Amino acid sequence: MEITDKKRILIVDDSFYMRTMLKNMLLDAGYDVVGEAPDGKTALQMAREKVPDLVTLDVILPDNTGLDVLKGIKQDNPDMKVVIVSAVGQEVIMTEAAEYGALHYIIKPFSEDKVLEALSNAFKEEE
Amino acid sequence: MKGREQEYREIFIAEALEYYDALSRHISDLEKAPQDEQVLAEIFRLLHNLKANAKAIGFITIADVSHKLETAFGMIRNKELNFSDEVVTVLFDGIDMLGELITSIDSPKEVEPSPALLRNLDIIINSLSDNSAELSKVQKYYNSKNLSLSDLIYIQIKKLDHLLNLVGELIIDRDRIFSISKELDNDDLKNVSAHLYRITEELQYSVMDARLVNVGSLFNKFPRIVRDIAVAESKEINLDIIGQDIQIDRNILQIITDSLLHLMRNAISHGIEKADVRKKAKKSPQGNITLSAQNDRDTVILRLIDDGKGIDQQEVKRAIVQRGFLSADAVNDLRETEVLSYLFEPGFSLAKEVTEVSGRGVGLDVVKNAIDSIGGRIRVDSKKGEGTTFTLFLPTSIAVKGALLCQVEENFYAIPLMHTDSVVALPTAELHEVGDLLVADINSETITIVSLKELFNTDISEYSVRKNDLESDVQNIIIVTYNNRKLGLIVDKLLRQQDIVIKALSRPVNTIEIYAGVTLLGSGKVCLVLDVAAITRYFIARR
Numbered sequence: 051m052e053i054t055d056k057k058r059i060l061i062v063d064d065s066f067y068m069r070t071m072l073k074n075m076l077l078d079a080g081y082d083v084v085g086e087a088p089d090g091k092t093a094l095q096m097a098r099e100k101v102p103d104l105v106t107l108d109v110i111l112p113d114n115t116g117l118d119v120l121k122g123i124k125q126d127n128p129d130m131k132v133v134i135v136s137a138v139g140q141e142v143i144m145t146e147a148a149e150y151g152a153l154h155y156i157i158k159p160f161s162e163d164k165v166l167e168a169l170s171n172a173f174k175e176e177e
Numbered sequence: 178m179k180g181r182e183q184e185y186r187e188i189f190i191a192e193a194l195e196y197y198d199a200l201s202r203h204i205s206d207l208e209k210a211p212q213d214e215q216v217l218a219e220i221f222r223l224l225h226n227l228k229a230n231a232k233a234i235g236f237i238t239i240a241d242v243s244h245k246l247e248t249a250f251g252m253i254r255n256k257e258l259n260f261s262d263e264v265v266t267v268l269f270d271g272i273d274m275l276g277e278l279i280t281s282i283d284s285p286k287e288v289e290p291s292p293a294l295l296r297n298l299d300i301i302i303n304s305l306s307d308n309s310a311e312l313s314k315v316q317k318y319y320n321s322k323n324l325s326l327s328d329l330i331y332i333q334i335k336k337l338d339h340l341l342n343l344v345g346e347l348i349i350d351r352d353r354i355f356s357i358s359k360e361l362d363n364d365d366l367k368n369v370s371a372h373l374y375r376i377t378e379e380l381q382y383s384v385m386d387a388r389l390v391n392v393g394s395l396f397n398k399f400p401r402i403v404r405d406i407a408v409a410e411s412k413e414i415n416l417d418i419i420g421q422d423i424q425i426d427r428n429i430l431q432i433i434t435d436s437l438l439h440l441m442r443n444a445i446s447h448g449i450e451k452a453d454v455r456k457k458a459k460k461s462p463q464g465n466i467t468l469s470a471q472n473d474r475d476t477v478i479l480r481l482i483d484d485g486k487g488i489d490q491q492e493v494k495r496a497i498v499q500r501g502f503l504s505a506d507a508v509n510d511l512r513e514t515e516v517l518s519y520l521f522e523p524g525f526s527l528a529k530e531v532t533e534v535s536g537r538g539v540g541l542d543v544v545k546n547a548i549d550s551i552g553g554r555i556r557v558d559s560k561k562g563e564g565t566t567f568t569l570f571l572p573t574s575i576a577v578k579g580a581l582l583c584q585v586e587e588n589f590y591a592i593p594l595m596h597t598d599s600v601v602a603l604p605t606a607e608l609h610e611v612g613d614l615l616v617a618d619i620n621s622e623t624i625t626i627v628s629l630k631e632l633f634n635t636d637i638s639e640y641s642v643r644k645n646d647l648e649s650d651v652q653n654i655i656i657v658t659y660n661n662r663k664l665g666l667i668v669d670k671l672l673r674q675q676d677i678v679i680k681a682l683s684r685p686v687n688t689i690e691i692y693a694g695v696t697l698l699g700s701g702k703v704c705l706v707l708d709v710a711a712i713t714r715y716f717i718a719r720r
Contacts, residue, residue: 056400065226067188071233074181084401110222137229159233 056082057173060102062093062119063135064111068158072106072135075162081169090114094122097130104131104172106156109143117143120150131172135160189234190282196223197276204265204272211260221250227275239278242290245298246271258301267297334427337388341575344377344384345678348577351377352699385426385574392470392477393421395430399441399468406445413452413463414445420470425477426574429551433479433569436544440481440567441466443541448485448565458562460484475579476595479569488559490516500525512622517557518661521545545660549710552578552595552693556661570595580677580696581655582704583668585629589704590668591677591696596709598656598663600671605647613641614719617665619656625716626654626665637691637715659713666712679706690715 059081063069069086076083084100087093090113097105105123109116116134123130134147137158144155154168203220207213224247231240249268252258274290281288351373358370396418407414449455449464456462467482494508497519503511519525523542548555552572559565572578572595580591581600601619608615608626615626631642647667654665679694693708 056404058401064222065192065230067185067192067230068226068233070188071185082400110225112219112222137225137232158229 056080057104057169058082058084058100058102059169060085060087060093060096060100060105062087062090062105062111062116063108064088065108068108068135072160072165075165076169079162079166079169088112090116090119090122093119094126097123098126101127102130104133104169106133106135106169107152109134109136109147117146117150120147120152124151133168133172185234186282189230189236190279192230193227193239193279196227197272197279199223200272200275204269207260208265214254217250217254221247221254224250236278236282238290239275242271242275242278242295242298245295245302246275248302249298252302264301267294267301270294271298334388337384338428340384341388344381345577345680347377348381348678349697353697353701356699356701381577385577388426388428388574389424390427390430391421392423392425392430392479393418395434395437396421396468396470402438403441403445403466406442410446411451412445412449414449415463415465417465417467418469419467423470423472423477424573425470425571428575429553429571429573432547432551433553433571436547436569437468437479437481439540439544441468444481444483444485444565444567448483448487450486454486472573475573477571477573479571481567481569482564483566484564487561487563487565488517488520488557489561493517493519496525510623514556514558514661517559520557521555521660551575552593554595554659577676577678579674580706581674582672582698583653583655584670584672585633585668588633589672589698589702590629591675591704591706592655592657592666592709593693593706594674596657596659598658601654601656601665603652603654605644605650605652608644608647608652610644614716615642615644617654619665622663624656624663624665626652626667627712627716628667630667630669632691632712657709657713659710662713662717664709664713664716666707677704677706 059076061069061072061076061083063072063086066088069088073083073086084102085096087096090111093105093107093111096102107116107120107123111119114122116136120132120134123132128151131154132147132152133154133156134144134152135156135158136143144152147155154172156165156168200220200223203216203223206216207220210216224243228240228243228247231237231243246268249258249264249271253260253264258264271294274294277288278290351370354366355370355374358366399418400416403414403416444466445464449466450458450460452462455464465484467480469480469482471478490513493516494511497503497508497511497516498505502519502522502525508516521541521544525542545555548569548571552575554570556568556570557565558568579594581594581597582589582591584590603617603619608617615628616623617626618624627640628642628647631646632640652667653669653671654667655671656663656665658664677696679696681694682692690711691708692705693711694706696704696706698704
């Protein structure tokens with residue numbers, strides 16, 4: 051297992067089912083999942099403590115809206131990548147999310163290919 | 178192992194049922210306060226998740242109904258739809274239907290949503306104004322209201338601890354009844370007792386099973402930890418993790434967590450060399466560490482293997498003498514495993530020079546104490562230049578331990594199997610007096626032999642024995658091991674192997690250092706459990 055090169059991901063989603071699926075996909079693809087947050091408060095706290103390379107962010111959360119979390123993350127750490135994970139019907143939010151610096155989206159229900167593509171695109175910008 | 182698909186399915190259902198319960202609760206709240214935006218937002222979120230999850234797993238009908246309801250609640254939120262009595266009825270029906278669909282996933286009878294209800298939902302969604310006139314009366318979806326609860330529960334470990342204690346008490350009584358039924362030779366009692374025996378055994382294993390967790394729940398934290406320490410130490414580490422699926426009692430895992438972390442930190446800081454040093458030694462620049470778990474009957478074996486610089490035996494020997502543990506002559510008589518076992522002595526590993534030269538850090542005595550406390554064992558193997566392996570032998574469960582029962586005079590004693598090495602019968606003539614103690618050569622090893630009878634009859638600090646004190650010509654000796662060191666215990670009679678439930682000694686007896694606890698035998702006799710760690714430690718120090 052190559053640890054040093056692994057990209058570290060934080061998963062934010064209020065559904066345990068979604069988190070589990072996403073986590074398994076990411077782990078299988080060789081990412082390191084450093085945390086799972088079910089709500090906005092935990093998400094912000096984990097983003098601060100664990101400083102992941104990338105956050106997958108659900109936009110509808112029990113406490114804050116996903117956009118508040120996005121703003122919070124970017125305020126703390128403008129370089130942290132955020133990929134929005136959202137269901138069909140929330141396209142409006144994506145435009146707004148782009149304004150705060152989230153450039154990649156995954157539409158639920160997602161396929162493994164789409165997820166991995168979105169993440170690798172997000173990381174490509176680095177280079 | 179369950180397949181991933183099956184696991185997803187179970188998680189989906191459990192979570193969907195939670196959502197359904199919450200939805201039922203919230204919609205009742207909403208009826209009382211139709212404008213409550215927080216409640217509306219929560220209902221919207223729950224339906225949204227249910228829709229997304231159902232789509233992902235392929236339950237199209239659930240996804241479809243959730244979507245319609247989500248849309249309706251979205252409209253209520255945006256004030257495009259009034260929360261009128263008619264609308265409320267349809268939404269209630271819709272949520273009930275969701276519940277029915279979710280609970281029927283695993284039932285053989287396929288449930289189809291009522292077409293009238295679907296149509297009513299469509300009418301609500303598609304008309305921007307109140308069109309209640311068009312709503313047809315829905316045949317009540319539920320014939321009888323079933324209440325469903327989730328299949329998964331969270332439980333406090335303290336409750337499981339209590340349950341396990343009770344099972345322990347029960348087993349003691351069971352053994353007692355079993356024994357009485359034999360004494361009385363009553364067939365009815367024997368039958369009942371045999372049945373009771375089976376049931377309690379199954380109960381015991383079920384409770385033990387409920388406490389098991391995957392070793393992976395601890396192991397999976399290590400990639401991150403290793404990465405952080407490696408970065409701090411400017412070392413490159415490749416970590417392999419094996420056997421995450423092995424199961425162990427949750428409390429045991431909890432107790433060894435710090436120890437494992439400590440050993441890992443030591444392996445990286447003091448074991449693995451820097452890349453340039455490794456290259457010179459013709460090793461890969463990346464250090465390799467393996468964390469593995471495996472089962473061996475009732476024992477879980479954890480190993481932490483590194484391919485670092487290893488431990489220098491000569492340096493450890495020098496430190497043993499310097500620290501005043503042994504004389505220079507005595508040190509040379511030690512076997513390799515014995516030398517390394519000194520690393521676990523309190524006050525030994527504290528030596529800073531030892532830390533640096535031997536490649537091992539401080540605090541191994543603390544690690545050892547933690548493992549002793551749960552009746553486990555630890556050993557270290559190392560080759561200079563090639564690496565070090567720490568092996569932890571842990572009981573799968575804390576409650577029940579395999580033990581060897583023996584008799585000394587009129588009393589019964591138990592020795593946990595974790596510490597027994599072998600049993601020998603030795604002619605008294607082969608025992609030799611060395612100072613106040615007896616020793617014997619067994620399999621070309623010189624082992625201190627302790628007469629339990631003498632030990633039980635005197636204070637441990639005044640223990641001394643001559644060959645003449647031993648009565649018979651042949652001695653039954655149980656060889657025990659602790660920290661790579663052996664000790665022979667003379668007993669009057671070997672009885673049998675048995676699973677025992679160890680209870681802690683209560684005051685004032687709990688200060689007696691040679692007993693780890695007490696158990697009751699089926700005969701109703703009290704049986705003291707020997708603290709092999711304490712006894713061995715004492716006699717090794719005296720020799």
